[in-house]
Amino acid sequence: MLLHGGHYTSLFQAGLIMFNMEFDADASLKKAYKAYIKQLDKWSADGTVPKLASQDMRFALELQRRHWERLGLKVEQDIRSPKAGSHEIPSVSYSDRIFVNHIVGTNKLLSTKISDQGGVIYDRTEKVGTSVVVQQLKKDTQPPSDMPISCPHCGAPATLCAIENGCPYCGTHFEMEDLFPKVTNAFFDVHEDADGKKSKRRLLILLISGVAIMLAICPFTAGALTFVSSVMLGLIFGFGAWVLSKFFGTLAMMGKDLRGGGKVFKSLKFRNKIRALDPEFSTEHFRDRAMNLFRMMAYGEDPTRYTACYCDLPDKWDTVVDAYFQNFGIDKYRIEGNECNVDLTLYMDCLIYKNGKIRNRSRKYRMELYKRIGDPTDLGFSVKAVSCPSCAGTFDAEQVRNCPFCGHEYDLSRHDWVVKRIS
Ligand SMILES: [Zn+2]
C-alpha cells in the first residue's frame, strides 16, 4: 500500500472508515491542488496570500509571514515537481451535510532558504509529500444563503447571499464557483534530502538490523555455516527492505510514522465517545483545527488577543519558523455533560530558530482543547465570519468577544475548539 506521510497513519489511528485508494482524483481536485501549490509558491516569493486558501488558512499564512518579519528572517520556499517519479498520494475524504473535504497530493521538491541580516543560515532541498485539504460543496447541496462567509477579496465578514450580491464592504461580486473549492489545510511531509544522504544511511541501518535479526533468531550452537548463512540472509533481507523503501518511499518515514502510535486506542475511544454527542465529528477536521490553533499560538505576536486562545504560551517556548505536521494522538479526554476537554500531542517536524541558527527538529507539542458540544460539526465554520446567535449579525470573532451589533457575548467554544493549554 502506498502511504505517504504521518497524517495517513493518524487517519488509520483514528480508525478512519473512508480510506479510498483513488489514485485518479477528480480532475477539479487536481486542478485546485495544482493552483494552490502555485499560489503558495507565489506567497513565499512576494507575500501574495493564496486566493484558494480558506479564511483561516489565509490568517495562519499572514501570521506566519509577520512572525518571520519580526524575527528578521527572510524565508524563501520553492516548490517544484521532481523531474521523474511524480506520483499521487491516495485521497481521503470527510464530509458534513454541506461540504466534502478531500486530501489530494503528490510528491514535490521543496527548497527552503532562510537568511538573516548576516546572510543565508539555512538552505536545503528535500523530497516532500505535499498534500492539501480541498473543500468542495457536496453534489446537489446548496449552502444556506445566511451562511456566514468572509469576502474572498477584502476578508470582511458577510453572508453568502451578501457576497453573491456584491460584498457590502468592497462591492466585489462573487459566484459560487469563486467561493468553492477552498483549501483548508496543507501538509508537507519530508521524505529525505534530495541528495539521498539519508537513503544511504538507511541502507546501512537496514543491512545491520537485517543481520542482527537473523543472528538473533538463529541458534548460535548450530555452527559456522548457519552463522554465515544467517549473515547472508540478513544482508539480503536488509537490502530487500531498502529496495522496498526506495520504491515506496515510506519506510523512511517509518520511525516517524510510529510516533504517537501508542495513542491509537485512546484516539479511537475518544472519537467514538464524542460521536455520540456530535455525529458529524471528524478526526481529520479536529486535526485541521488543532493545527490551525497551533499556528495561531506559534506564529501570533500575542496569541492571548485571539478569542480562540484561553491561555498563554509557556515561558520556555521554541521559536518555530515552520512546522510540518507528522501525526497526532489523544492523550486523555474528559466529557462532562456537553463540555469536552481533550489533551492531545501534535508530532511535528519543525524548523526552529535559536542563537542565530535554524535547526531541523522533531518536536512534540501538547495542547488541551476545549469545546461545548452542541450543534454538529460545521466544516464551513470560520471564526473570521460568525453569525451572532442573538441578532444574526455577521462579524469577525477572531479578536472581539462581543457582537458589535447587539453586544451579545459570543461564546466561540460553542462553535469550535479553543486552546486551554499548550506546552
Ligand atoms: Zn469584500
Ligand SMILES: [Zn+2]
Ligand atoms: Zn448580535
